[in-house]
Amino acid sequence: MTTTPNRESLYLHVRDPPYENFFYADHTVSCQVVLASPLPRAENGSAVQHRLLFAWPAGNSGAAVFFKSANPDNESLRVKLEETPGKRVLAPFEYVSKDAPTSDTPSLGVSGTLSFSEPAILNLAILGSVRTVRDYTEGYEILNRKVQEAIKFEAIGSTSSGVTISRIWFDKKTITQLTFASGNRAIEITRDGSETVVKFAPGIYSFQAHLNYPQAPCLLPTQLLKPSSHDLITRQPDAVKSLSFLCTSDKIVAGAWRFFTYFGRDSMIGLLLLNPILSEGENGAMETGLSAVLERIHFGTGSVCHEENLGDYPAAQATLHGGNSEAEYDYKMVDTDFFLPLLMKQYFIESKVGRSRLEAFLGITATLIPSNMGRTYRELLERTCQKIMNLAEPFSRPGGSTTYKNLVALIAVLPVGQWRDSDDGLGGGRYPYDVNTALMPAALRAIADLARVGAIGRDQAWELSADKYAEVWEASTLDFFTSRISPEEAKQRLRKYRDGGNFRGPSGEDQISDELHLQAVALLEDGSPVNIMHTDACFRLLLLPHLIYSSNPTSLSKHLNTLNAVAHSILRTFPAAYSTDPSHSKNFTTGAYHGTVIWFWNSLVMLTKGLETQLAAAAEAKARGADAIALKLSEPNYYSAVIEKLKKAYTRMWETIEANRRHLSEEVWSWRWDDRADGEAGGFVYTPLSHLPTPDGAGQTESNAVQLWSLTFLALERRRELEK
Numbered sequence: 001m002t003t004t005p006n007r008e009s010l011y012l013h014v015r016d017p018p019y020e021n022f023f024y025a026d027h028t029v030s031c032q033v034v035l036a037s038p039l040p041r042a043e044n045g046s047a048v049q050h051r052l053l054f055a056w057p058a059g060n061s062g063a064a065v066f067f068k069s070a071n072p073d074n075e076s077l078r079v080k081l082e083e084t085p086g087k088r089v090l091a092p093f094e095y096v097s098k099d100a101p102t103s104d105t106p107s108l109g110v111s112g113t114l115s116f117s118e119p120a121i122l123n124l125a126i127l128g129s130v131r132t133v134r135d136y137t138e139g140y141e142i143l144n145r146k147v148q149e150a151i152k153f154e155a156i157g158s159t160s161s162g163v164t165i166s167r168i169w170f171d172k173k174t175i176t177q178l179t180f181a182s183g184n185r186a187i188e189i190t191r192d193g194s195e196t197v198v199k200f201a202p203g204i205y206s207f208q209a210h211l212n213y214p215q216a217p218c219l220l221p222t223q224l225l226k227p228s229s230h231d232l233i234t235r236q237p238d239a240v241k242s243l244s245f246l247c248t249s250d251k252i253v254a255g256a257w258r259f260f261t262y263f264g265r266d267s268m269i270g271l272l273l274l275n276p277i278l279s280e281g282e283n284g285a286m287e288t289g290l291s292a293v294l295e296r297i298h299f300g301t302g303s304v305c306h307e308e309n310l311g312d313y314p315a316a317q318a319t320l321h322g323g324n325s326e327a328e329y330d331y332k333m334v335d336t337d338f339f340l341p342l343l344m345k346q347y348f349i350e351s352k353v354g355r356s357r358l359e360a361f362l363g364i365t366a367t368l369i370p371s372n373m374g375r376t377y378r379e380l381l382e383r384t385c386q387k388i389m390n391l392a393e394p395f396s397r398p399g400g401s402t403t404y405k406n407l408v409a410l411i412a413v414l415p416v417g418q419w420r421d422s423d424d425g426l427g428g429g430r431y432p433y434d435v436n437t438a439l440m441p442a443a444l445r446a447i448a449d450l451a452r453v454g455a456i457g458r459d460q461a462w463e464l465s466a467d468k469y470a471e472v473w474e475a476s477t478l479d480f481f482t483s484r485i486s487p488e489e490a491k492q493r494l495r496k497y498r499d500g501g502n503f504r505g506p507s508g509e510d511q512i513s514d515e516l517h518l519q520a521v522a523l524l525e526d527g528s529p530v531n532i533m534h535t536d537a538c539f540r541l542l543l544l545p546h547l548i549y550s551s552n553p554t555s556l557s558k559h560l561n562t563l564n565a566v567a568h569s570i571l572r573t574f575p576a577a578y579s580t581d582p583s584h585s586k587n588f589t590t591g592a593y594h595g596t597v598i599w600f601w602n603s604l605v606m607l608t609k610g611l612e613t614q615l616a617a618a619a620e621a622k623a624r625g626a627d628a629i630a631l632k633l634s635e636p637n638y639y640s641a642v643i644e645k646l647k648k649a650y651t652r653m654w655e656t657i658e659a660n661r662r663h664l665s666e667e668v669w670s671w672r673w674d675d676r677a678d679g680e681a682g683g684f685v686y687t688p689l690s691h692l693p694t695p696d697g698a699g700q701t702e703s704n705a706v707q708l709w710s711l712t713f714l715a716l717e718r719r720r721e722l723e724k
Helices: 130-137 145-149 237-246 264-274 285-295 313-321 336-348 352-362 377-396 433-452 462-476 487-502 537-543 545-549 553-571 582-587 600-623 628-632 638-659 709-715
Strands: 009-016 019-026 030-036 050-056 061-069 079-081 091-095 107-116 120-129 151-156 162-168 175-181 188-192 195-200 203-211 253-256 259-262 307-309 328-330 482-485 516-519 670-674 683-687
Touching (some): 019 237, 050 203, 061 175, 091 203, 120 130, 120 145, 120 151, 120 313, 145 313, 151 195, 237 253, 237 709, 264 285, 285 352, 285 377, 336 433, 377 433, 433 537, 462 553, 487 582, 516 553, 545 553, 545 600, 553 600, 600 638, 600 709
Antiparallel strands (some): 019 030, 050 061, 091 107, 151 162, 162 175, 175 203, 253 259, 307 328, 670 683
């Protein structure tokens, strides 16, 4: 029996050639459907197969089928999802079958209509987990033999007018099922050993995709946003729908479709930046997101979970490598812990609703991970804060302990550990800039504030020690990451970068007249700086606003140097290439995932919000006379000069945002230099990352059409009074 209930729903279509993304969600089911169609090679450097993919945030579940023309000499096959009279290509679908494994969970998904322009062959199906699909699409076409052997192809009816493709998961109770049917055309199924091929004649076919895994419905827009932000539902409808689709009733997922599960860093950055517009109180978006983080803390170490691995994938991996088939939790990132106290402070101290909910929320008992069951959220939060205090203490000891070896480093043997989590993302660095100069001191300040209101550390006097530690980290970490180069040296490095074939536009050396203060993205194992220009100073600008009116002239001077360097980088045009390591220009390209590309949340949203935060703090300090310390600097006019430069940088950032609004929700994008753009001068042209080769010449990884932290622009508003 099949039903398609009539219910309040969310529907969205996002075009990201060569991908067409369709989203459907209501109070019972959420599903994304992606149709991939090859582009001409002139438009896209990497080959894309015809593919129809289904993804559910429930269990990070997925299914994909791949098509090709039945005529190998003909590449003109067109596959299309057809619209209904209501201008939608998807409808909700619920399936009940007497033949399915016993389950109390309904089988939910979507239905629609598919057309082929000419005879087509379905030559591969993958059913189970999004991760299993990604192993094929991103992992050199890796297929799990045990998964593939369990997939069944069955003809529908005596005339074979349809085909059902299904697979029972390794848990023996969950089933993923796809059905394609035509009322008057036979669908041919042939088997050649372990290979099954389905041949479709040209025409239109109905399809259904569903699974009986427990669903966590998304928060619909009116549930997602606080009442004062409901105007965004009409002003920014697609962005709000995208965000709603990623916020479920039990967690916030990172992106659709590739990261359709919990990622701690992504969730917390999203909450940190979206806090002004998200719903508060019990069952609101803020507490839902925070609860998901606390539930997944490793109580033994206090580590905050980076990523969860659940659904069918753990069992699928166990068939290959052995091990546990239960849900798994990854704790390898070193930056993720620090966001938790920041968020707890932001919501439970700075929000009126949050303050009223503090004790009730901290008294909730964990229920997700067996080892955490019975422990309160307060206990779990204290474990993470204790870990941070332990990490901070060695660097904070008096008597010469402020050495780079006492900074926070990546876990030994791992090349990743913060948000630039590709192997070359930190240029081989081991001590990240953002973690040590911003996240650690800001988290310590938050721990002190939480201790002062009695939320944590009631017996440990953290309100005193955390603040003392923070002062040391604020004042002493920047020096390790800062290098100074003369204007002549800077110009020489720019010319070398351009002449090496890395950039065809002007070198920009005419914009350099003063000594440059470079801030490394990380330190190598020996403490030497990785002088890759970056935007991670956005963390320091956003999270440490009090430094703009620091009573310590040394701390204030260092902070002003950082602000000046950030503003200078914004006001200059690319390139800003000062590294002398030739591997950096090779690996940090416009086609590298963490190369010279645009991550909107970092490069634009957080950086702009950070500039706003610093300018607002400076204005407040001036209003109450707290900026008088600036007059004690060796260059008394330096403070006001930097503030004026920040204002110009803030204006430039908003001009950039306005010029790129149609790309704002994308995960990451890139650019190319066109000599013909912008008249005779040439210019930068937006280019999807998928259209550019990677540094090693391999095919690009598919981006998410909808990414959580890219949607943070929804909470960003231009404050023109700060530009005056």
